[in-house]
Amino acid sequence: MNPSRLCFVFVFLLYGTTFVSAQNVSFEAVSSPDTHFDFRTVAQYQNGIVQYNALQLSVQSDARWDFFVGTETDVPGLWNQTVSYGSHGDLPTVELLQLRVRSGAGTPQESGFFALRDISTPVYLIGSEASDVEITCGSGVTNAPGSYLTEPTCYTFNVDMRLQPGFGWQPGAYALTIHFVLVPDL
Amino acid sequence: MAAGLILGLTFAPEAAAQLSDEEYNYVTMDLRGILNLTMTTNPQVDFVFKNIQEYQQGITRFNATQLEVDATLAWDLFVYASTDNWTQVEAYSTNGNNVLPAEILEMRSSVTSTALVNLNDFSSLLGLTNSAVAAGVPTAATQFLAGEFGTAAGQSFDPGTAAANPDTHQFRLDMRLVPGIPATFASSGVDLSLLGNNSTFAQAGYYYLEVVYSLVEDL
Numbered sequence: 001m002n003p004s005r006l007c008f009v010f011v012f013l014l015y016g017t018t019f020v021s022a023q024n025v026s027f028e029a030v031s032s033p034d035t036h037f038d039f040r041t042v043a044q045y046q047n048g049i050v051q052y053n054a055l056q057l058s059v060q061s062d063a064r065w066d067f068f069v070g071t072e073t074d075v076p077g078l079w080n081q082t083v084s085y086g087s088h089g090d091l092p093t094v095e096l097l098q099l100r101v102r103s104g105a106g107t108p109q110e111s112g113f114f115a116l117r118d119i120s121t122p123v124y125l126i127g128s129e130a131s132d133v134e135i136t137c138g139s140g141v142t143n144a145p146g147s148y149l150t151e152p153t154c155y156t157f158n159v160d161m162r163l164q165p166g167f168g169w170q171p172g173a174y175a176l177t178i179h180f181v182l183v184p185d186l
Numbered sequence: 187m188a189a190g191l192i193l194g195l196t197f198a199p200e201a202a203a204q205l206s207d208e209e210y211n212y213v214t215m216d217l218r219g220i221l222n223l224t225m226t227t228n229p230q231v232d233f234v235f236k237n238i239q240e241y242q243q244g245i246t247r248f249n250a251t252q253l254e255v256d257a258t259l260a261w262d263l264f265v266y267a268s269t270d271n272w273t274q275v276e277a278y279s280t281n282g283n284n285v286l287p288a289e290i291l292e293m294r295s296s297v298t299s300t301a302l303v304n305l306n307d308f309s310s311l312l313g314l315t316n317s318a319v320a321a322g323v324p325t326a327a328t329q330f331l332a333g334e335f336g337t338a339a340g341q342s343f344d345p346g347t348a349a350a351n352p353d354t355h356q357f358r359l360d361m362r363l364v365p366g367i368p369a370t371f372a373s374s375g376v377d378l379s380l381l382g383n384n385s386t387f388a389q390a391g392y393y394y395l396e397v398v399y400s401l402v403e404d405l
Contacts (some may be wrong), residue, residue: 026207034212040258042220042347055211079215086219088260088337088404091346097213110312162213167258167345171219178213183206 025061028148046185048164050085055159057180058148064134064185065156066127068110069099070119071179077118079174089170094118095174098128100160101125104153113162119179120156125157132185143185223263223401224348225273233363244364244373253357253399254348260404261343262333263357264324264398266317268403271381272393282369282389285382288313290371291395296358300340301330308362310374311397324405329353331357333404342404377392 004166037052039045059065070092073080098113108125117123119176127143137154148155231250235241252261267288270337274284289310303326304313311329318327326335332354333342348355364373368387371378381384 015249025205027209034214035212037215039215039217040220042222042258044259045220046347057209082214085217088258088342088401092215092217097215159211161213165215165217169217169258171217171259174215174217176213178211180209180211181206182208 001145025063025065025184027060027180027182028058028060037161039163039165045165045167048162049119051161053158054161057157057159057184058152059155059157060147060149060153061182061184062145064127064145065130066124066129066132066183066185067102067126067181068122068127069116069178069180070122071097071116072119072179077122079176081172082169085171085172085173087170089168092165092169092174093130094176096163096165097178099104099123099160099178100162102158102160103107103156105142107137107140107154108157109141116178119181120179127185146179193245202261215363217258219403220256221261221401221403222254223399225399226252226254230360233361233366235363238367241318241365241367241369244362244366245361248360250361251357251359251397251399253331253359255343255355255401256347257343257345257355257356257401259345260333261345261391261401262324262335262341262344262380262404263399264317264319264328265309265311265319265331266319266328266399267291267313267399268396270313271317272374274391274393276392278390278392279387280389282387283385284295284389284391284392285376286314286371286388287376287381288395289316290374291397292361292362292367292374293365293399294360294362295334297354297356298329299332299334301328301334301345303327305329305331305359306379310358310376317372319400322400324400324402331359335405337404371405 021141035051077094095115097116100113101108126141132143134144135142137151146155146169214217229399231244231247272286291311293305311395318325328330343354346355366372372385
């Protein structure tokens with residue numbers, strides 16, 4: 001092959017590589033242990049249990065991004081029951097589980113505890129389903145390209161979890177999966 | 187070589203591309219069924235008959251026992267005597283009948299029960315056999331303070347705390363003993379002549395009876 005043509009192909013592919021890499025969004029330095037809530041007293045049922053800093057997510061993105069969260073269960077909207085301790089009461093709904101997602105700069109759109117929903121109708125913490133205006137760190141709900149390494153206050157998120165079941169649910173052991181999703185703003 | 191270079195570079199962008207990222211957190215929840223029954227009063231209720239008036243009129247202990255229920259699931263509360271008869275500790279006389287059925291004790295609850303057998307008004311407390319409680323499990327013949335035998339709608343009380351639901355989760359129980367003269371306990375409907383030595387009146391003495399309050403998941 002002609003060396004000049006080969007060089008052209010190489011430059012073209014290099015451009016392609018750079019272009020795709022610009023869409024790179026990822027969670028980094030994730031701390032995601034399993035989280036367990038054990039309700040043994042009436043007071044715990046009434047007042048709930050809060051697990052502070054149950055999870056930490058760090059974001060690195062080369063593109064404008066959205067961040068949303070939802071639950072995954074066998075029956076959307078209901079916890080998966082692994083063991084039943086009784087026959088009375090309803091299966092608990094996923095809305096019982098509340099999250100509070102915090103960043104140093106207060107960037108998430110949901111500032112306090114909010115009820116989770118099925119992932120089919122997720123809660124957007126950064127951005128929306130539509131294309132969003134780019135906001136840089138320090139200007140609000142940051143969705144601009146950036147990294148937790150250089151701007152941790154806008155790209156690192158601590159997640160608190162709260163469960164306040166109240167009464168009337170069927171006694172048993174339950175489980176669900178929380179699905180955190182990071183995507184380029186479309 | 188050129189072809190290999192092109193092939194390698196062609197796949198490189200696909201390997202590096204990450205158009206989205208996802209993380210999963212597994213959350214488990216253990217909901218234990220909790221039933222708390224608390225007696226807020228002294229567990230011993232004494233009736234001492236020292237004069238004629240007390241024998242004739244009887245003694246009523248208002249709010250003799252107060253119970254509080256905290257429950258995270260639907261529940262029933264029933265009551266029965268742990269024996270059929272009062273236990274005589276000491277006899278003060280050789281005359282009379284020392285077999286006194288549990289039913290001479292009359293009780294009344296502040297909470298209205300829809301059960302067929304209840305204590306909505308002063309009624310005899312049923313002894314172990316008459317209550318039909320077997321191994322702690324009630325039947326339709328058992329006296330229910332809350333809920334009733336069966337699991338259909340309306341046959342149990344709702345979960346909740348005593349503090350938040352004083353009308354349904356706090357029980358004030360009145361107790362009454364009316365011996366009469368002679369001490370036949372006629373007002374309670376018992377017939378002492380059918381028991382023990384068939385004497386129609388109670389032997390003077392010191393007796394006790396254990397009353398069982400049982401809080402259970404709706405049965």
